[in-house]
Amino acid sequence: MSLVMSAPELRRMLGNRNLLLVDTRPFSSYADSHIPGAVNIDLMQFHWIDTSKQGMAQFNKQATLLLSNIGVSKDKMVVFYDDVSGSSAARGVWLLLYFSHDKVAMLDGGFNKWKAEGFKTETKTHPFVHSNFNGKPDPRILADFSHIKSAIKKKKTVIIIDARSKEEYDGSAVRAAHAGHIPTAINIDWKDNLEQDAFKSLDKLEQMYKIPKDVEVITYCQGGYRAANSFVVLKMLGFKNARMYLGSWGEWGNRLDLPVETSSRK
Structure with a gap:
């Protein structure tokens, strides 16, 4: 689906x-x-x-x-x-x-x-109907900080996408103890996924994400929200091995033991 x-x-x-x-x-x-x-x-x-x-x-x-x-x-x-x-x-x-x-x-x-579209709306609030959800975690779409540390050393087989703004990526906008980005990461701002509030056409998205479909691709941002949007785009485009770094820069950028870069990467 x-x-x-x-x-x-x-x-x-x-x-x-x-x-x-x-x-x-x-x-x-x-x-x-x-x-x-x-x-x-x-x-x-x-x-x-x-x-x-x-x-x-x-x-x-x-x-x-x-x-x-x-x-x-x-x-x-x-x-x-x-x-x-x-x-x-x-x-x-x-x-x-x-x-x-x-x-x-x-x-x-x-x-x-x-x-x-002119569809109906309402103001009535609806209560939760609680369930007993017990879904099994799937580690194949998750990246933790240790996975990222390994991925940095695998430039040919793993692509890291920084979904933040250019300013956050290059370090001019500081939102953690460190400024900059994860080493080897490329910058594709998540906002560029959208056009008039909705996702761009698949053809336009393909042009943005010119990445081999057979590599592992990991998205991250500040807190794992913008990165989730880019993750959804990757799945829409048919990437089989896509992950999101849950901790993102909120974790990586605040850990003094992890490496960072501030230079732009093309």
């Missing part, structure tokens, strides 16, 4: 008992107006910058509780949306794929596109 769903496709699914529609925007936006039937969880509040063995054990535990609280279960088709084809909705997609739940998609164009 595609990881991206159009507004008309979602509209046809509304009312399906096996649909779990998740609004990932701040509650203030949700309360103002949202897609009928959606529950709300601001995924930006659940970030993680410790990918040590102990840190990942805690992440798995807490993420499982979060997904159970919002009602994810094996029979549910879960659709996340943002204002646009954004980073929070993409983080939801990555999170469910990480827990081996492939009945998942994000709304292309987000709530802005939904409204532009």
Whole structure:
């Protein structure tokens, strides 16, 4: 199943008992107006910058509780949306794929596109219907800091994509103890994935991500949200071996024992 769903496709699914529609925007936006039937969880509040063995054990535990609280279960088709084809909705997609739940998609164009299509909205809030989610973590789409350390030494077989802005990448914008980027990483700003709030056409995305499909590709940003958007794009383009570095620069850039670069890389 595609990881991206159009507004008309979602509209046809509304009312399906096996649909779990998740609004990932701040509650203030949700309360103002949202897609009928959606529950709300601001995924930006659940970030993680410790990918040590102990840190990942805690992440798995807490993420499982979060997904159970919002009602994810094996029979549910879960659709996340943002204002646009954004980073929070993409983080939801990555999170469910990480827990081996492939009945998942994000709304292309987000709530802005939904409204532009003239589809109905509501202000009624919906409570969570709790479940007992127990998805199995899939390490094949996760990169921790130790995996990144190894990947740096494998330039020919592993490509690291920095999904942040050019300023964050080159070190002129500082958001951690260190400025700059992970050595060997190339910079493809996640914002360039979008055009008029939605994902660009596959042809345009192919032109952006001129990377051999047989290599391992790892995305990262500051906190694993923009990188999730780029991860979704890679999956859309057919990359079989794509991972996201969960800790991203929030972990790497704040660890004084890890190497960084500040020069631009073409």
